[in-house]
Amino acid sequence: MKTARELAAFEARLGHSFSDPALLIRALTHSSISTEQRPSNERLEFLGDRVLGLVMAQALMQGDRKAAEGQLAPRFNALVRKETCAEIAREIGLGEVLRLGKSERMTGGRRKLALLGDGLEAVIAALYLDAGLEVAREVILRLWGDRLDRVADDARDAKTVLQEWAQAQGMAPPTYKVEGRTGPDHAPVFVIRATLPDGRSSTGEATSKRAAEQAAARILLDEVTR
Structure with missing residues (x-):
């Protein structure tokens, strides 16, 4: 209380x-x-x-x-x-x-x-x-x-922007992997990791895999472009 x-x-x-x-x-x-x-x-x-x-x-x-x-x-x-x-x-x-x-x-x-x-x-x-x-x-x-x-700027498709950034650096596109899932079946929360070929990665979470991928890409993009 x-x-x-x-x-x-x-x-x-x-x-x-x-x-x-x-x-x-x-x-x-x-x-x-x-x-x-x-x-x-x-x-x-x-x-x-x-x-x-x-x-x-x-x-x-x-x-x-x-x-x-x-x-x-x-x-x-x-x-x-x-x-x-x-x-x-x-x-x-x-x-x-x-x-x-x-x-x-x-x-x-x-x-x-x-x-x-x-x-x-x-x-x-x-x-x-x-x-x-x-x-x-x-x-x-x-x-x-x-x-x-x-x-x-925040409304841009983060996955697309991150892929374009990676290609400009001579890298392959980032990969996305489900790291976990919590919550009931009617309201799941997905945790997804976005990883660049050089090993840098970030996780994002959301109520759909697509949104979690975007969240992960957005966080990773912020980190690599600072």
Whole structure:
């Protein structure tokens, strides 16, 4: 059970003090510890995904009034994908305050991409229900920061860019290998390693093999082009 001090510290990192603290508690409650009297954050996650999508779609349209739908769509996907949500969740220490069952705690649940991403979406829904859309929008845009400015580059197909980089270095294309799979059959999380011929490699995880390959390629590309 998280203490009032820990929750207050999280609110400070988030930038919002909840009028209804029960909303925040629910947003941080994973299904592994939920009961009929203590519901999980899954319904909030559903709502938060939609709130985030609306805020990002509007921000992208306002930020680039000449971009066609075909340009906006991959940028949108880059901003709302689970990897991005999990990255932001780590930045604000969301994993530290997640309420998890023993099995999830023992298997590193506080670091799992899916749990962090889902948790952030649930917190966004709690923000929306607690204070309305404008407050939720303000917090979201502050947390996402300059990602909106960088999204045109981030939205590129990382596997294609990495392959082009490797070929420019005189290398064969990178290879991709499944390193692991966790989660139930209806919501798997894949871990895939991308490896260059010179041995450099990185892993990525996502809820599909294709997305995990892209995540791994993106991380490796960032490392080799620094």
